[in-house]
Amino acid sequence: MIYVNAFLFCGIVCLIAQIILDNTTLTPGHITSLFVIIGVILDVFNIYDKILLWAGAGAILPITSFGHLLIHGSMDFASDYGFIGLATGMFNLTAAGISIAIVASFFLTLIFKPKD
């Protein structure tokens, strides 16, 4: 059943983005920024955790989960270390994704040549 939920959630998020893309002049950059902020706001009210339980990896994949992980790590550290934890825990959970993206794109850039 979780496969159906993953299909529905990931599909609907992509569909909303495509509807915005087709009907406005916003670029993909605008939409990914907007979706990250939506992910943050959903996590403030603990909604995103419920979506994660419901849709599994279907909710991990969209860019909204990036915002969710940012504020989630931040709040985790804030409960342990107080106010300063908001800053120190910011990249706690997203560090793996960002690091791998930077390292992989650096080394692969050295290997591949641009096509045009």
Place this chain on the structure above:
Amino acid sequence: MENISKEEYQKIVKKHTPHEDRLKNGIIVFIAGGIMGVLAQILMQVYINFFNLASSDASVLVIITFIVLACILTGFGVFDKLVRIFKAALLIPITGFAHAMMSSAMEYRKEGFVTGIGSNIFKLTGTVILYGVVSAYFFGMIRYFIMGA
């Protein structure tokens, strides 16, 4: 050169901009996006069952797998062709983030390591990180002071 009013000009522009079939786009994107979600879930089950990982570690590995795949496909130039077909279904998942980073690194490769790759690698993904961090800090602070951590 004849004078045309603003409305007439807009009409001409509208006539010549390529018209995309929005319904067809929507159906393709919904199905392709859904399949991406299902693939991620299958991959996560594989990591949990065959490598005996906790679900939190498995979810990190799923994200890493998709990022590396997107970088490799961008390197071969396949990703841009796929984006033309599947559009937002590939740009909204984390693959779009990796693609933006990889393609800006490749584009500025010939300008050198520091002034090229170094200063331009975050050209497209910088906006996601910026607004993510700023909004997470802002809303985190509100939640910290109002609801407690």
